[in-house]
Amino acid sequence: MPDHSFKCIMWSSIALLMFPYTASAEVSDLDFLRSTGKIYSVIAGVVIVLLGIGVYLWRIDNKLTKLEKQIKDEHETN
Amino acid sequence: MLLSWWKILGILILLYVVIGGLSVPLNPGITDLNPGQLYAGQQKEVTITAYNTHFKTAQPTRIWLKSAEGKFLEAQNVQILTENKLTCHWDIAKNMEGQQYTVIGYNNIDGSFLVPDGIVILKNDSAEEANTAEAQFTDVNTADFVKPSGLRFPYRSILNETIRNTFFHVALWMAMFVLYLLGLYHAIQYLRTGKNEHDWWSVAYNKSGILYGILGLITGSLWARFTWGGWWTNDVKLNMAALSMFLYFGYLLLRNSFNDAEARARISASFSIFAFVALIPLVFIIPRLTDSLHPGNGGNPALGGEDLDHTLRLFFYPSILALILLGCWMAQLKFRMQKLAIKAGIYT
Numbered sequence: 376m377p378d379h380s381f382k383c384i385m386w387s388s389i390a391l392l393m394f395p396y397t398a399s400a401e402v403s404d405l406d407f408l409r410s411t412g413k414i415y416s417v418i419a420g421v422v423i424v425l426l427g428i429g430v431y432l433w434r435i436d437n438k439l440t441k442l443e444k445q446i447k448d449e450h451e452t453n
Numbered sequence: 454m455l456l457s458w459w460k461i462l463g464i465l466i467l468l469y470v471v472i473g474g475l476s477v478p479l480n481p482g483i484t485d486l487n488p489g490q491l492y493a494g495q496q497k498e499v500t501i502t503a504y505n506t507h508f509k510t511a512q513p514t515r516i517w518l519k520s521a522e523g524k525f526l527e528a529q530n531v532q533i534l535t536e537n538k539l540t541c542h543w544d545i546a547k548n549m550e551g552q553q554y555t556v557i558g559y560n561n562i563d564g565s566f567l568v569p570d571g572i573v574i575l576k577n578d579s580a581e582e583a584n585t586a587e588a589q590f591t592d593v594n595t596a597d598f599v600k601p602s603g604l605r606f607p608y609r610s611i612l613n614e615t616i617r618n619t620f621f622h623v624a625l626w627m628a629m630f631v632l633y634l635l636g637l638y639h640a641i642q643y644l645r646t647g648k649n650e651h652d653w654w655s656v657a658y659n660k661s662g663i664l665y666g667i668l669g670l671i672t673g674s675l676w677a678r679f680t681w682g683g684w685w686t687n688d689v690k691l692n693m694a695a696l697s698m699f700l701y702f703g704y705l706l707l708r709n710s711f712n713d714a715e716a717r718a719r720i721s722a723s724f725s726i727f728a729f730v731a732l733i734p735l736v737f738i739i740p741r742l743t744d745s746l747h748p749g750n751g752g753n754p755a756l757g758g759e760d761l762d763h764t765l766r767l768f769f770y771p772s773i774l775a776l777i778l779l780g781c782w783m784a785q786l787k788f789r790m791q792k793l794a795i796k797a798g799i800y801t
Contacts, residue, residue: 408679412479412504412613416679420621420672421471427668428779435786442790446797 463778470772474620477764481505481563482608483571486556491543492577493550499528500540501558503566504608508533511560516541517593518554518572524590525557546588549574557595564601568610606764611680618676619765620772625669626694628776630732632662632784633701637729640722649795650788652718656708657787659725661780663701670698681746690740690747697735700728 408416485502501516508514516528516539528541556571606616636658643651673691674684685691704724711717740747761769 413679414614416675417475417615417617417621420618420675421475423671423675424621424625424668427664427671428783431664431783432786435783435790439786439790442794442797442799445799446793449797449799 459778460782463775463782466771466775467779470620470768470775474617474768474772477604477606477768479505479614479616480605480608481566482610482613483556483558483566483568484610484613486568486571489571490573490575491545492575493545494547494577496542496544498540498542499572500538501556503537503539503558504613505563506537506558506560506566507562508539508560509536511562514539514558514560514563517557517559518543519557519567520549520552520554520590525593526554526588526590544588545574549588550576559598561599562601565595565598566608604764604767607762615676615679616765618672619761620768622669622672622676624769624772624776625665625672626736627773628780629662629665629669631773631777632658632665632780633729633732635781635784636662636725640725643718643722644726649714649718650792652722653788653791654784655722655725657784657791658780659701659704660787661784663698663705664783665776665780666694666698666701670694686746688746689743690736690745693735693739697728697732700731704728 408419481503482505483501483503485500487500487502488497491497491499506514514531514533516531517525518528519525526543528543531539531541533539552574553570554572554574555567555569557565557567559565609616636655639651639655639658642648643655673694677686677688677691678684681688704721707724708717708721711720
């Protein structure tokens with residue numbers, strides 16, 4: 376458990392720290408997201424929220440699988 | 454199955470919010486006035502670009518300048534170019550100099566739409582002055598305007614369609630706060646009773662909260678890019694929210710640095726109380742004391758009025774509820790996993 380969440384935190388922190396520097400780098404390849412009253416930027420936001428929750432569930436699933444395996448192994452050794 | 458009704462409810466409400474929040478149309482509005490400055494004593498053509506309007510299919514669209522006293526000056530010679538574009542003429546009189554006027558449009562399909570203080574009348578320095586007559590201001594009874602039927606979100610310039618982010622960005626932070634509050638409750642309960650279950654609940658709720666915080670920062674950054682113009686502005690609320698996220702990251706790191714379960718539970722419970730207590734001034738107090746672009750901060754009006762009118766509330770509050778329910782669900786999964794691991798004698 377420690378190794379995984381540590382990596383996750385490290386990358387999130389780096390991403391957060393990078394934010395101010397990426398701000399000026401972008402020019403305007405974002406016309407699509409700006410079309411039709413910027414509706415696609417809203418869609419992108421919704422996708423991010425759903426993806427974020429999905430990834431979190433995926434990680435829980437993975438850990439549960441590992442746990443199940445451990446429990447199974449323990450049963451077999453006993 | 455019966456005990457899990459709230460999980461299904463969470464999904465159903467989220468579906469309602471996503472579908473409804475994206476499909477309800479926006480009120481018509483004016484996106485651009487060209488030129489936005491007129492000179493006193495001049496006759497000038499103004500091009501009006503609008504959003505969600507039906508200039509071609511509607512009955513003739515009428516356009517007015519509305520003065521601060523509530524008097525109306527109608528535009529002449531309105532020429533419809535497209536559904537969303539028209540040109541019109543105004544005779545600007547000398548006595549209108551130095552004032553700001555609201556531009557109001559009306560037709561039978563779109564109802565009324567306006568830009569507050571959209572046009573400024575400047576002093577005319579050039580010698581050629583055509584118009585010395587007084588402006589023909591009239592009274593218009595706006596109560597006679599037909600309101601379009603159906604649910605519509607308010608149109609705000611700059612925000613445009615992104616006003617819908619209220620359901621997906623603002624609601625995330627509200628839900629995060631509730632989840633942290635639940636985490637805090639269990640942290641206090643752990644310190645009071647020493648029951649391990651409270652420690653597991655506390656960390657599970659805090660992790661859901663951290664997930665929402667990260668998503669809130671990303672969606673907020675995206676929103677800022679298309680309204681304020683940068684992925685990250687030096688807005689105090691942004692920096693303070695990032696700082697509070699680091700506090701909770703610290704909480705996770707701290708938890709992972711113990712081998713002894715009891716010490717880990719005790720210290721992390723204390724730390725989560727500290728993190729929550731720090732969160733309140735960081736996110737709710739400091740941004741209110743200084744300048745901020747966020748509503749309700751730095752002297753800005755709080756969410757309310759046009760920013761959060763009753764149509765937005767129809768989706769905003771359910772969205773918070775749905776996200777809280779989903780967050781509790783994820784926390785419950787974490788909790789059950791932890792319980793299972795302990796029961797099987799596996800230390801995690």
